[in-house]
Amino acid sequence: xxxxxxxxITDSQLSDEERxxxxxxxxxxxxxxxEYKVPAADDPKIFSNILARSGELxxxxxxxxxxxxxxxxxxxxxxxSLEPEDRVPMLxxxxxxxxxxxxALFGIASQCYYQDDRVLKSLGMDARTPFPDGFTLEQGxxxxxxxxxxxxxxxxx
Amino acid sequence: MAADxxxxxxIGAGASGAAVAWSLVDTRMKVVCLEQGNWMKPxxxxxxxxxxxxxxxxxxxxxxxxxxxxxxVNDTNSPISVANFNAVxxxxxxxxxxxxxxxxxxxxxxxxxxxxxxxxxxxATLEPYYAENDRMxxxxxxxxxPAYPPKNPLMPPVPLGKAGxxxxxxxxxxxxxxxxxxxxxxxxxxxxxxxxxxxGSCTTGCxxxxxxxxxxxxxxxxxxxxxxxxxxxxxREIRVNDKxxxxxxxxxxxxxxxxxxxxxxxxxxxxxxxxxRILLNSSSNLFPDGLANSSGMVGKNMMFHPYASVxxxxxxxxxxxxxxxxxxxxxxxxxxxxxRGFLRGYTMEITRGRGPIAxxxxxxxxxxxxxxEDHHRAYRDLFNRITGMVMICEDLPELxxxxxxxxxxxxxNGIPAPKIDYQLSENSRKMLDHALAKGEEVLRAAGAKDxxxxxxxxxxxxxLMGTARMGVDxxxxxxxxxxxxxxxxxxxxxxxxxxxxxxxxxxxSTIQALALYIADSIKKRxxxxxx
Numbered sequence: 001x002x003x004x005x006x007x008x009i010t011d012s013q014l015s016d017e018e019r020x021x022x023x024x025x026x027x028x029x030x031x032x033x034x035e036y037k038v039p040a041a042d043d044p045k046i047f048s049n050i051l052a053r054s055g056e057l058x059x060x061x062x063x064x065x066x067x068x069x070x071x072x073x074x075x076x077x078x079x080x081s082l083e084p085e086d087r088v089p090m091l092x093x094x095x096x097x098x099x100x101x102x103x104a105l106f107g108i109a110s111q112c113y114y115q116d117d118r119v120l121k122s123l124g125m126d127a128r129t130p131f132p133d134g135f136t137l138e139q140g141x142x143x144x145x146x147x148x149x150x151x152x153x154x155x156x157x
Numbered sequence: 158m159a160a161d162x163x164x165x166x167x168i169g170a171g172a173s174g175a176a177v178a179w180s181l182v183d184t185r186m187k188v189v190c191l192e193q194g195n196w197m198k199p200x201x202x203x204x205x206x207x208x209x210x211x212x213x214x215x216x217x218x219x220x221x222x223x224x225x226x227x228x229x230v231n232d233t234n235s236p237i238s239v240a241n242f243n244a245v246x247x248x249x250x251x252x253x254x255x256x257x258x259x260x261x262x263x264x265x266x267x268x269x270x271x272x273x274x275x276x277x278x279x280x281a282t283l284e285p286y287y288a289e290n291d292r293m294x295x296x297x298x299x300x301x302x303p304a305y306p307p308k309n310p311l312m313p314p315v316p317l318g319k320a321g322x323x324x325x326x327x328x329x330x331x332x333x334x335x336x337x338x339x340x341x342x343x344x345x346x347x348x349x350x351x352x353x354x355x356x357g358s359c360t361t362g363c364x365x366x367x368x369x370x371x372x373x374x375x376x377x378x379x380x381x382x383x384x385x386x387x388x389x390x391x392x393r394e395i396r397v398n399d400k401x402x403x404x405x406x407x408x409x410x411x412x413x414x415x416x417x418x419x420x421x422x423x424x425x426x427x428x429x430x431x432x433x434r435i436l437l438n439s440s441s442n443l444f445p446d447g448l449a450n451s452s453g454m455v456g457k458n459m460m461f462h463p464y465a466s467v468x469x470x471x472x473x474x475x476x477x478x479x480x481x482x483x484x485x486x487x488x489x490x491x492x493x494x495x496x497r498g499f500l501r502g503y504t505m506e507i508t509r510g511r512g513p514i515a516x517x518x519x520x521x522x523x524x525x526x527x528x529x530e531d532h533h534r535a536y537r538d539l540f541n542r543i544t545g546m547v548m549i550c551e552d553l554p555e556l557x558x559x560x561x562x563x564x565x566x567x568x569x570n571g572i573p574a575p576k577i578d579y580q581l582s583e584n585s586r587k588m589l590d591h592a593l594a595k596g597e598e599v600l601r602a603a604g605a606k607d608x609x610x611x612x613x614x615x616x617x618x619x620x621l622m623g624t625a626r627m628g629v630d631x632x633x634x635x636x637x638x639x640x641x642x643x644x645x646x647x648x649x650x651x652x653x654x655x656x657x658x659x660x661x662x663x664x665x666s667t668i669q670a671l672a673l674y675i676a677d678s679i680k681k682r683x684x685x686x687x688x
Binding site for chain 1: 202204205206207208209210211260261262269299301303304305306316317318319321322325326328329332334335336337353354355356357358364365476478479480488491492513514516517518521522526528529530532533537540541
């Protein structure tokens with residue numbers, strides 16, 4: 001049973017315990033990577049955005065509780081207390097039971113992750129709004145059209 | 158409370174309502190347009206903010222947006238859900254801006270292919286209105302397309318970019334047709350609009366104003382000439398007098414107060430779902446089955462365009478998030494070839510690339526981007542490396558595909574909401590399968606190493622057509638050959654509802670050309686309009 005008496009400041013209505021499970025869960029989904037110099041999805045700034053959107057996932061509280069129950073059944077501890085090497089296999093097991101829920105959460109986490117300045121910069125993007133500066137697009141080679149120009153009329157009257 | 162009567166009352170300020178309003182204004186008649194949405198503020202469009210890929214208030218789905226200006230649509234009994242937008246500009250706020258015309262043969266497929274029905278008008282009738290509409294909307298493209306009769310786009314085509322160049326090479330290697338898309342994206346300054354700066358987010362509103370939505374094309378001209386647009390006004394029903402003529406409409410204003418607006422002429426411009434909804438909500442003693450529905454055709458023959466999507470993953474960086482979705486198209490498989498096992502055909506429209514979040518969602522939903530340690534490598538294999546196409550398949554009219562009134566669902570004013578019952582035909586399924594195979598073939602030819610497909614695109618009900626069809630026989634059509642309802646002589650319909658067939662192209666150009674043609678027909682007959 002989760003502790004509903006200690007809610008964090010979010011629309012998601014998660015308890016501290018559920019929030020911790022969610023943190024570990026999203027960091028397992030999208031871990032930090034030194035090669036690309038990107039943080040994990042539990043980075044405080046990214047995670048706060050995930051929390052802010054978690055209210056869209058009406059099933060989230062139940063899913064997090066189910067994940068913890070599964071973890072306790074199989075490895076006798078909450079998901080957030082698992083050894084790192086046990087988390088992905090547990091997630092795969094959970095995915096067999098709760099695929100739509102997990103996919104939806106992965107989607108929300110990814111949306112928040114790929115808006116982060118550090119992540120965008122690691123992808124070679126400017127961390128800015130598209131408008132007003134826009135982007136440059138090359139014209140391309142219009143001579144490619146030459147053979148098509150030679151085609152006869154294709155339409156029917 | 159009743160306002161002063163007006164000469165012309167237009168319901169809906171989208172693609173067709175704007176065109177008909179602008180055309181009718183030179184009659185000096187008092188023209189009022191009621192629009193349930195509001196004027197847009199381009200400075201607030203998603204591309205002016207950091208959340209440009211995730212704003213749910215710019216979703217194409219009215220059910221997902223759920224804004225006060227939206228009405229719900231029960232489309233649970235359809236494999237394709239309805240897309241629309243309620244604002245001054247209507248769905249042109251969110252459309253991609255593809256602007257193909259119908260072909261001459263599209264108006265006579267009964268004669269040519271023995272299927273569906275011929276239109277009571279032809280390409281030659283609409284051609285001057287297509288041209289006038291191109292001028293008002295500001296269309297870019299390139300003359301000389303062998304798939305079309307001669308036409309002269311006003312601005313150069315949108316750039317090929319890396320994606321267009323890649324795919325053009327693929328089409329050429331197979332000897333298939335392709336051509337720069339006719340596009341409602343301005344590539345030069347035009348009529349007060351600035352040119353495209355490749356924001357890459359055309360389908361959530363163009364903050365630059367380069368894309369031709371009617372709030373920045375027709376409406377400024379119409380309003381300056383005296384047309385009144387009342388926003389936040391949702392029409393409940395059209396009233397008729399004891400002579401069977403439309404007397405005006407009952408609507409809820411922006412404060413939710415019921416109003417009556419009398420009019421000499423009522424013009425419906427509410428799209429292929431909104432128009433039958435209002436007609437069916439306007440039943441009366443004279444019209445017990447819904448207004449203008451003596452034929453029983455109101456709400457019947459609902460057509461979407463079933464869409465297939467084929468995306469390729471390439472080894473080298475392409476355009477990614479840059480540039481308009483409009484690029485090039487192919488009509489290699491547009492005309493009927495019975496050896497393919499289906500009638501009619503489709504257009505392939507290249508969709509260029511996608512942003513970082515759309516890339517992630519594509520990767521997740523297709524199973525190509527996993528969670529865990531391999532996430533980042535898999536994501537980078539896709540980022541800026543996806544391009545492909547959608548295939549817009551001609552849908553054929555079928556009586557069992559319908560818009561009716563939901564018995565339970567209502568909008569925020571308590572007005573019964575529309576219910577969609579739609580099934581993909583066997584013809585459409587075969588066409589989608591063919592489109593998927595040909596899309597993969599050309600993408601492989603262009604160098605794609607991996608293919609991602611979807612058919613039909615379940616959220617892709619962008620085009621709403623056929624539910625108040627045009628025809629000379631009042632027994633099986635709702636409006637005559639110039640848009641006047643057979644049953645109600647001062648009621649006109651100018652939106653996609655009146656389409657007899659759907660062709661295999663985006664409909665906005667034809668919707669607007671029809672609206673201009675019907676407006677001109679009204680103007681030419683003013684002395685005896687109701688005879």
